Amino acid sequence: MDIIHLRQKQPRFEGMTAGHRACLGCGEALAARLVTEVAGPDVIVANATGCLEIFTTPWPESAWRIPWAHSLFENTGAVAAGMEAALKAQGKSTKVLAFGGDGGTFDIGFQALSGMLERGHNVLYVCYDNEAYMNTGIQRSSSTPHAAMTTTSPPGAARMGKRHLKKDILSIVAAHHIPYAATSSVAYPSDIRKKVRRAMAIDGPTFLQIHVPCPLGWGYDGDKTIEVGRLAVETGLFPLLELERGGVTGVMPIRNPKPVSDYLKQQNRFRHLFSDDARAQQELLHLQAIADHHIEIYDLTQQQASRFDTDGMNIVRRGGLRYA
Numbered sequence: 001m002d003i004i005h006l007r008q009k010q011p012r013f014e015g016m017t018a019g020h021r022a023c024l025g026c027g028e029a030l031a032a033r034l035v036t037e038v039a040g041p042d043v044i045v046a047n048a049t050g051c052l053e054i055f056t057t058p059w060p061e062s063a064w065r066i067p068w069a070h071s072l073f074e075n076t077g078a079v080a081a082g083m084e085a086a087l088k089a090q091g092k093s094t095k096v097l098a099f100g101g102d103g104g105t106f107d108i109g110f111q112a113l114s115g116m117l118e119r120g121h122n123v124l125y126v127c128y129d130n131e132a133y134m135n136t137g138i139q140r141s142s143s144t145p146h147a148a149m150t151t152t153s154p155p156g157a158a159r160m161g162k163r164h165l166k167k168d169i170l171s172i173v174a175a176h177h178i179p180y181a182a183t184s185s186v187a188y189p190s191d192i193r194k195k196v197r198r199a200m201a202i203d204g205p206t207f208l209q210i211h212v213p214c215p216l217g218w219g220y221d222g223d224k225t226i227e228v229g230r231l232a233v234e235t236g237l238f239p240l241l242e243l244e245r246g247g248v249t250g251v252m253p254i255r256n257p258k259p260v261s262d263y264l265k266q267q268n269r270f271r272h273l274f275s276d277d278a279r280a281q282q283e284l285l286h287l288q289a290i291a292d293h294h295i296e297i298y299d300l301t302q303q304q305a306s307r308f309d310t311d312g313m314n315i316v317r318r319g320g321l322r323y324a
């Protein structure tokens with residue numbers, strides 16, 4: 001039985017489908033399709049301004065097959081919270097999803113997100129993290145990695161790309177002690193599916209940050225999205241984690257971490273780190289130190305005694321608060 005036949009025998013719900021105008025190889029489009037496939041038809045989406053909102057709704061068309069509303073760039077958490085309160089008042093069980101880019105989540109929408117989490121709304125917030133403001137022309141965000149080139153962090157005499165570090169949004173979100181917060185990557189579809197399923201089953205605020213490589217903004221060919229995404233995880237630069245009530249409960253182990261240069265050299269945004277500029281080597285060492293730090297604090301290589309659950313995730317309970 002060929003694979004297409006198998007697929008036809010098991011039709012999946014398609015919440016976001018044909019009719020969008022994303023770039024070839026767009027990680028964000030694929031991730032949004034996977035999330036809505038798993039979340040199912042009984043959902044309503046509040047979607048921040050950004051690439052996803054723009055490319056899925058080229059007027060008069062729409063790629064959405066679920067109720068969907070465009071919020072502002074800065075207020076998605078508040079719009080989702082309002083939707084949830086209204087549905088609750090009507091006695092409906094429809095799950096509210098909030099979608100935002102890294103700019104809409106880490107930066108401008110953070111206040112609305114924090115309020116939504118703190119008030120305990122039953123919303124799954126998904127951040128599609130492509131590490132810059134892509135929709136408006138690749139400006140740096142607080143999610144842009146250190147030393148990456150964007151149109152507002154060009155390498156030059158003053159600095160080697162972005163001066164600052166990537167914000168650790170997961171820790172900040174987890175500090176609200178919400179029931180579930182996790183990172184995933186579009187390079188690991190079954191990991192996305194598992195985490196969305198987990199979040200959908202929880203009656204309370206949940207957060208999923210999905211790493212979504214961007215061929216245009218990062219500077220690589222569109223057929224390399226999965227390869228680039230995998231390398232971010234395999235180097236330790238983007239660890240896949242699960243946190244419950246603020247404590248780490250699961251990590252995806254990496255057996256033999258790859259050097260960060262394997263990941264960086266695939267992308268034009270890090271091209272200056274492979275020049276003969278005297279500062280390049282130092283920045284490479286700095287980025288390697290960041291990956292090594294992740295490997296150490298989350299025990300990604302499984303040096304400490306640990307056990308695995310059936311999905312191969314390491315359960316490293318680190319004293320998460322349980323008060324609900």
Ligand SMILES: Cc1ncc(C[n+]2csc(CCOP(=O)(O)OP(=O)(O)O)c2C)c(N)n1
Nearest residue numbers: 049050051073101102103104132133134135
């Ligand atoms: C208040 C406000 N400021 C700025 C903008 C312009 N703007 C629209 S989308 C966007 C960037 C979106 O970046 P991100 O959230 O990372 O999503 P991406 O496009 O990268 O998926 C900006 C700056 C806006 N719409 N509203």
Ligand SMILES: [Mg+2]
Nearest residue numbers: 101102132134
């Ligand atoms: Mg972005």
